[in-house]
Amino acid sequence: MTPNYSDLGFTNILTSLDGPVLVVLMNRSKQRNTWSGALSRELQKVFDLADRDDRVRVVVFTSEHTAPAFCAGADISGGWDILWDPEEEKEGPHAHRDTGGKTSLVIYRCRKITIAAVNGHAAGVGMTALQLPFDLRFVWAGAKLTFPFVRRGIVPEGMFYNYMLPRLLGHSRANSLLLTGATFTPESPVIQGLYHQILPTREEVFPAALAFAKELAATTSQVSIAVTKGLLQHPGNSVEENHILDSRGIRELAETDGAEGIRSFREKREPKFTGTLSKDLGSWFPWWKQVDTKHHKSKL
Amino acid sequence: MTPNYSDLGFTNILTSLDGPVLVVLMNRSKQRNTWSGALSRELQKVFDLADRDDRVRVVVFTSEHTAPAFCAGADISGGWDILWDPEEEKEGPHAHRDTGGKTSLVIYRCRKITIAAVNGHAAGVGMTALQLPFDLRFVWAGAKLTFPFVRRGIVPEGMFYNYMLPRLLGHSRANSLLLTGATFTPESPVIQGLYHQILPTREEVFPAALAFAKELAATTSQVSIAVTKGLLQHPGNSVEENHILDSRGIRELAETDGAEGIRSFREKREPKFTGTLSKDLGSWFPWWKQVDTKHHKSKL
């Protein structure tokens, strides 16, 4: 599968393939990079493609560093209605599936390395779907960051972040972030742990993320990354189950990219991994059962 | 339900309602603010009232900043016996329910924002029941903080903190705190993440906590807080289950305080949330089954 990323008919994002790195750029600066249903659908499509396209090893998402914000949240000037799906509405409130959550799920499930380059202020869904499901986050030191949900009369964005944020940072910091709706900057001890790297200026954020993306694309194994992400997201229920799971992982990978890992080590050179998800993931992957979130006219 | 907090017959704590903020003050300075069975019962009662009283949006707990300690732990000069319940003793050791744990559970289940203002040294139950079940903690930079249980021949206070502390700070720091019994100050990297704010003097801690409590009471939705706390404490078993859960939350709340969130946003003014737990939590809340901890003469 080799989609042409410059010709996918997107209007809310711009995408380009830079060798093994797919760059996704928010294209809504004039709308302060606010969230919309169309943006959500384009993001879901591109991260699904990146997951399946063997050429892609790393995806970097960013906005224009000259825009008013990295993402100013959902545009709710028209009311919450823009968030509802007419089909789901007919079923009732239990059938609603938030667009932020739908998008987060696709990004979270992408088996490639995903990096968010947060080069401006971020609020609401700009903190949740556009940051938390990514593997790594780079950020501008001056960014104002806020989860304002409890100050808007709703709950954290319908995006599984009541679940994700405690896992990322622990419950103590998650409480400070989610229950206060206060604004923080990246160097605050409350939120600092969320970021892989903090850069002094807006314009440095994307280049730093892209350079790291290229290094990772050149040095890591696509298969190792997919299996390691699987192990991080779908661990067993005990240390023992995990010992069994990742022993299996190491044994299986030793035959594919692991063999090149050994050869390059012996030959004292950088490895050149050729394993791909379409041909080198054994039948044991995935070992988990993926939960279907579609509403099927039966209550959970 | 509108209890008169100045007339509840308490002797171990003093309580007063300051607008939407309930202040609970330890009244045992002469006993070095040590823990007792009577204190435990009064705390359980007041946090249960705060949970059900629609007027209360935030609860702040503190001690006198001139007292010898915020809480010096349980008063064990009379032996452990003060901690046992004669009825439970008849049943055997499996029937014991620790007073610290009982109190923690009530504070943890309170659906309002809870803040501990730790304006002095804290040991044992002063670290566990009087800090960890709270949503946010403010602390004096000079406070000596210790979990001394393993140096007293017992286990962390029978208060579910072997469970809570790893969730709040991660297992690495929890090991350092619980397995050593060593004393730390709040700026130590081992414990810093526990605190929302660290203040330089004892006298500044409570005013800072109270000012923040008032800000949160004025700006947050009572219903949003209750549902967000529910989501944080009772997540589903996967990202997918949580996507379904908080999509439901956002859809339900859009009809109550969420509507005011939109109106105030459009009218460029601060929101004025009027939703209350007694009238605006739908029948879907709570979505979890509360575990009963009473001993029923059948072993767990």
Added chain:
Amino acid sequence: MTPNYSDLGFTNILTSLDGPVLVVLMNRSKQRNTWSGALSRELQKVFDLADRDDRVRVVVFTSEHTAPAFCAGADISGGWDILWDPEEEKEGPHAHRDTGGKTSLVIYRCRKITIAAVNGHAAGVGMTALQLPFDLRFVWAGAKLTFPFVRRGIVPEGMFYNYMLPRLLGHSRANSLLLTGATFTPESPVIQGLYHQILPTREEVFPAALAFAKELAATTSQVSIAVTKGLLQHPGNSVEENHILDSRGIRELAETDGAEGIRSFREKREPKFTGTLSKDLGSWFPWWKQVDTKHHKSKL
């Protein structure tokens, strides 16, 4: 059970009992302290003995501070084959049990306090099995630390660290460490939380760890430590279950080392705990069912 630690026939490690502290020293400086199957078997044996020997209260593991590294990872110059067990190989990849994981499991299950004194660079299994299952880690500030697995075409060492590291530090930092294979020093915000103490020079690391080990051995209760570790590793599924579990713990221990805790408190002296695991752990311990990881010719 009183083994003579100076006469166990080990060649890859040197062991000595210093009062209640067992010191385990890596004896492979000439091999850059790399991992081997024989090292793994000796470590499993000594940590199993330490678990059962009532004289041992704390175990400290370290390397020579003049060695090229604390542990340079597995020696893979001979290929991955050195890691496979011929018996398991006959069964197929699902039967493999990684030596790092086997060793980690024994260290993790040891009911005494375990401390790793990381006085040099560490890579791969030197980060995982030789650090993460320990309760506390001391480290040299200049140590280069790396989890290189994804840059070797495999997954994190077949050692349950996809499970352990997120629990120790949260998923945000675990992603940064495991998905990039980058090199960090201990004061990096990404990894700092892993360490109980960071020392400026290599030669200070072991003495600091040993002094702390002796303090803990002198002041903590062996029974309290074992039950607290049990509670940390095998919590219930809710705060309520944990309230029941640790109430049981406190009630049981009050009769053994807890009684000395009270006596020493009243007599204003240091406690002298005499409780031991072989005679003072009640029949309620362990309350969990230990998972067997051996392959039994039936697929998980």
